[in-house]
Amino acid sequence: METVFTETAPAAIGPYSQAKTAGSFVFTSGQIAIDPAAGKIVATDIVGQTEQVCKNVGEVLKAAGSSYDKVIKTVCFLNDINDFAAFNEVYAKYFTGKPARSCVEVAALPAGALVEVEVVAEK
Helix, strand or coil: CCCCCCCCCCCCCCCCCCCCEECCCCEEEEEEEEEEECEEECCHHHHHHHHHHHHHHHHHHHCCCCCCHHHEEEEEECCCCHHHHHHHHHHHHHCCCCCHHHHEEECCCHHCEEEEEEEEEEC
């Protein structure tokens, strides 16, 4: 098992890693819309935050030796399920292989985020 870290994605904001690899699998922690250059969430709407989340996921996957097309499963958390359609518009641009997915509304996300995504992928 290996720990994955890249400076091109936000550092963990708690006692966890950006991702772990085990055998040929990559398990990412949930990514929120923190802009790694700014060190905080910059986008204020679901479209902008989903773009940043997907970019962050992509950077973690790349650091782990994987990519979007190797994603098997995603788990998506929305602060407001009414953002589902707008979220899907952005998500579909990145996850073109249509991995298995769960998507739920939650009461709150860290740092006031509107969306969080975690993935399981092959290396």
